[in-house]
Amino acid sequence: MEHFELMKTLKVSGEGRIVLLLLDGLGGLPREQGGETELEAAHTPNLDALANDGVCGLHDPIAPGVTPGSGPSHLAVFGYDPLRYVIGRGVLESVGVDFPLGKEDVAARGNFCTLDEQGHITDRRAGRIATELNRDLCAMLRAIKLPGVEVFVETVKEHRFILVLRGKGLSGELSETDPQRLGVSPLPVEALAPEAKATAGLVNEFIQQAGAVLRDQHPANMMLLRGFAMWPEIPSMQEVFGLNPASIAVYPMYRGVARLVGMAPLETGPSISDEFDALVKHFKEHDFFYLHVKKTDSAGEDGDFDRKVALIEETDAQIPKLMALDPDVVIVTGDHSTPALLKAHSWHPVPVLIRSRHCGVDGAVRFSERACASGALGRFPAVDIMPMALANALRLGKYGA
Amino acid sequence: MEHFELMKTLKVSGEGRIVLLLLDGLGGLPREQGGETELEAAHTPNLDALANDGVCGLHDPIAPGVTPGSGPSHLAVFGYDPLRYVIGRGVLESVGVDFPLGKEDVAARGNFCTLDEQGHITDRRAGRIATELNRDLCAMLRAIKLPGVEVFVETVKEHRFILVLRGKGLSGELSETDPQRLGVSPLPVEALAPEAKATAGLVNEFIQQAGAVLRDQHPANMMLLRGFAMWPEIPSMQEVFGLNPASIAVYPMYRGVARLVGMAPLETGPSISDEFDALVKHFKEHDFFYLHVKKTDSAGEDGDFDRKVALIEETDAQIPKLMALDPDVVIVTGDHSTPALLKAHSWHPVPVLIRSRHCGVDGAVRFSERACASGALGRFPAVDIMPMALANALRLGKYGA
Numbered sequence: 001m002e003h004f005e006l007m008k009t010l011k012v013s014g015e016g017r018i019v020l021l022l023l024d025g026l027g028g029l030p031r032e033q034g035g036e037t038e039l040e041a042a043h044t045p046n047l048d049a050l051a052n053d054g055v056c057g058l059h060d061p062i063a064p065g066v067t068p069g070s071g072p073s074h075l076a077v078f079g080y081d082p083l084r085y086v087i088g089r090g091v092l093e094s095v096g097v098d099f100p101l102g103k104e105d106v107a108a109r110g111n112f113c114t115l116d117e118q119g120h121i122t123d124r125r126a127g128r129i130a131t132e133l134n135r136d137l138c139a140m141l142r143a144i145k146l147p148g149v150e151v152f153v154e155t156v157k158e159h160r161f162i163l164v165l166r167g168k169g170l171s172g173e174l175s176e177t178d179p180q181r182l183g184v185s186p187l188p189v190e191a192l193a194p195e196a197k198a199t200a201g202l203v204n205e206f207i208q209q210a211g212a213v214l215r216d217q218h219p220a221n222m223m224l225l226r227g228f229a230m231w232p233e234i235p236s237m238q239e240v241f242g243l244n245p246a247s248i249a250v251y252p253m254y255r256g257v258a259r260l261v262g263m264a265p266l267e268t269g270p271s272i273s274d275e276f277d278a279l280v281k282h283f284k285e286h287d288f289f290y291l292h293v294k295k296t297d298s299a300g301e302d303g304d305f306d307r308k309v310a311l312i313e314e315t316d317a318q319i320p321k322l323m324a325l326d327p328d329v330v331i332v333t334g335d336h337s338t339p340a341l342l343k344a345h346s347w348h349p350v351p352v353l354i355r356s357r358h359c360g361v362d363g364a365v366r367f368s369e370r371a372c373a374s375g376a377l378g379r380f381p382a383v384d385i386m387p388m389a390l391a392n393a394l395r396l397g398k399y400g401a
Numbered sequence: 402m403e404h405f406e407l408m409k410t411l412k413v414s415g416e417g418r419i420v421l422l423l424l425d426g427l428g429g430l431p432r433e434q435g436g437e438t439e440l441e442a443a444h445t446p447n448l449d450a451l452a453n454d455g456v457c458g459l460h461d462p463i464a465p466g467v468t469p470g471s472g473p474s475h476l477a478v479f480g481y482d483p484l485r486y487v488i489g490r491g492v493l494e495s496v497g498v499d500f501p502l503g504k505e506d507v508a509a510r511g512n513f514c515t516l517d518e519q520g521h522i523t524d525r526r527a528g529r530i531a532t533e534l535n536r537d538l539c540a541m542l543r544a545i546k547l548p549g550v551e552v553f554v555e556t557v558k559e560h561r562f563i564l565v566l567r568g569k570g571l572s573g574e575l576s577e578t579d580p581q582r583l584g585v586s587p588l589p590v591e592a593l594a595p596e597a598k599a600t601a602g603l604v605n606e607f608i609q610q611a612g613a614v615l616r617d618q619h620p621a622n623m624m625l626l627r628g629f630a631m632w633p634e635i636p637s638m639q640e641v642f643g644l645n646p647a648s649i650a651v652y653p654m655y656r657g658v659a660r661l662v663g664m665a666p667l668e669t670g671p672s673i674s675d676e677f678d679a680l681v682k683h684f685k686e687h688d689f690f691y692l693h694v695k696k697t698d699s700a701g702e703d704g705d706f707d708r709k710v711a712l713i714e715e716t717d718a719q720i721p722k723l724m725a726l727d728p729d730v731v732i733v734t735g736d737h738s739t740p741a742l743l744k745a746h747s748w749h750p751v752p753v754l755i756r757s758r759h760c761g762v763d764g765a766v767r768f769s770e771r772a773c774a775s776g777a778l779g780r781f782p783a784v785d786i787m788p789m790a791l792a793n794a795l796r797l798g799k800y801g802a
Contacts, residue, residue, distance in 0.1 A: 065788030
């Protein structure tokens with residue numbers, strides 16, 4: 001039986017409340033060989049207490065050795081096979097600016113670029129123009145009208161924007177206009193499937209009008225489009241797990257990925273403390289909460305070991321607020337590792353703890369990569385987190401008699 | 402997405418050099434309950450240092466509980482699903498005697514056997530004749546001519562030889578002539594697929610002529626053929642992982658299996674020390690090295706616990722030579738376990754360590770079955786070794802955005 005079918009069959013209604021505390025890029029590496037990781041260096045009495053009461057392990061977001069992007073790693077932690085459910089780049093960018101993408105919209109990411117007099121690309125990013133100029137250019141592009149569809153153009157940052165077409169019968173099966181090299185002209189869009197022909201025609205019409213609109217806007221005198229995609233066909237967490245889930249995330253992209261699987265976004269202020277306050281405020285309204293701490297990942301990407309340590313400690317200090325709610329199941333993990341040493345996402349398995357009244361026992365007395373390596377959960381695929389969370393909430397029934 | 406497709410998509414070019422040190426049959430068992438395994442009994446300061454700096458685990462070559470042959474277990478460690486990529490016995494025997502098998506050749510393993518006057522088999526192995534006699538008989542069989550194909554007959558050992566047909570349009574989809582019991586006649590070869598009819602005809606012609614050639618050579622007055630196979634359709638390590646790999650192995654079969662996946666064989670003398678010298682000599686020429694130590698397995702198969710311990714120690718003493726090369730990634734493991742207690746290959750998961758600048762941390766401070774059991778790599782399928790090796794060499798890109 002397919003894994004999701006099994007979940008759908010076994011899920012039972014229940015009252016058990018689950019909190020998934022996700023520290024983005026949690027996993028780390030020692031600064032120098034033989035030293036401590038960020039998580040090991042951090043003073044985390046509250047997380048250690050959870051590890052001591054709970055069971056620990058390491059999860060592989062995608063597969064051993066594979067470094068994940070944020071989209072697939074989040075889907076995996078939410079229980080969705082990241083090799084099966086793929087979020088197109090246009091969709092990810094759109095949810096990343098809080099654009100209310102509909103199920104029939106086609107989204108693409110756009111780059112403003114520079115063309116020379118022959119129409120050849122001289123800069124694929126138009127010198128990374130200021131975001132303010134981007135806003136003006138997007139306002140100009142919004143004036144473009146296409147027959148039978150609505151056109152949305154929204155600024156992302158610097159040279160990046162999104163284009164969304166809304167209408168009936170659209171398709172995201174389209175080729176990219178970015179030739180990925182200089183000295184050649186942008187490519188026309190081609191339909192990659194018969195049902196995408198009409199959409200390709202509309203996008204090419206947009207491109208032509210955009211060329212006229214931008215002609216005198218040096219250095220951003222043209223734009224390139226790629227990552228065409230539609231909202232993915234993906235069952236909701238309600239459907240698969242029988243949950244009424246909510247997300248608490250400061251950054252739009254994470255609220256967006258959560259929305260893809262059916263989580264209601266909760267309002268929160270920008271600090272980690274604000275996010276835990278939002279959890280307290282809404283705790284009675286949902287039975288699954290995903291609380292996302294972004295800045296641990298940013299510190300890792302900046303190569304700032306000490307800031308990552310401090311952010312882990314700042315999160316640790318919020319744990320009493322969470323535990324005062326008496327949640328039935330607490331999971332603490334990351335979506336992937338972002339070691340300050342590598343200044344990037346990495347392939348390393350991610351520490352995870354599950355704490356509930358019924359979670360079992362192991363020898364892990366603190367929350368760290370090393371302790372989790374010998375925990376009772378072992379090393380396992382991230383998609384197994386959700387079934388274990390449901391089980392610990394007594395919300396999964398028996399398979400077979 | 403299929404696993405190999407994922408690797409092909411994610412592989413990035415890089416300079417990172419990987420050394421896979423494989424001690425054949427490495428895993429073991431205590432001589433008596435409560436005692437130490439061969440690896441635990443061995444004094445291995447250098448391997449222990451690697452384990453201390455690295456991360457450890459246990460791999461299952463094929464699947465939990467499954468005892469592997471050398472062919473499939475090597476394929477698995479090289480990253481190839483051993484249940485999907487199957488090397489025919491004729492091919493394995495051929496590469497095992499260093500026969501330069503071509504992609505259009507059909508190979509079979511042969512046994513000299515004894516027939517009585519009625520033409521019934523009385524000994525399927527012809528009394529295990531001396532290898533020298535085998536050589537004479539193979540020379541006689543080589544005189545057989547078949548229309549349109551070249552015929553190769555090569556001694557393996559005692560009663561065993563290989564038959565290879567080389568020509569256009571051949572097929573290995575053939576039944577065996579060995580009825581696997583006494584008192585009956587050898588079977589004719591039958592085509593198991595329509596495209597094998599011509600090849601079946603050629604082999605039956607060979608059998609008939611061989612009967613005439615061998616008629617008076619009692620006890621080896623006939624031969625049996627089985628394991629017909631062609632070079633398997635298998636993508637190279639270049640194609641899948643983007644590597645330029647080489648093998649260092651004393652025994653032809655291991656060079657042969659490595660050649661199947663695209664590894665260039667490097668010349669080496671017969672001792673373990675010679676093999677490490679070959680690594681030193683060629684270290685700049687390739688970015689992946691498989692160094693095979695055979696004798697640990699032979700000692701295990703002989704039930705010689707102490708000799709296996711000594712061979713592990715002999716290998717350990719070579720590690721400084723390896724580390725002086727400053728390889729980016731070192732993997733030490735076995736292809737399977739061969740406990741002296743069992744005098745045979747076994748199903749036990751195999752110790753593995755990965756050591757790189759970015760490998761992560763765990764509590765394993767020495768290299769042994771017990772230490773590996775609580776290492777950060779956990780217990781995992783052997784096919785995951787290569788993706789982790791590539792990741793540690795910074796040669797795998799990110800999945801998704």
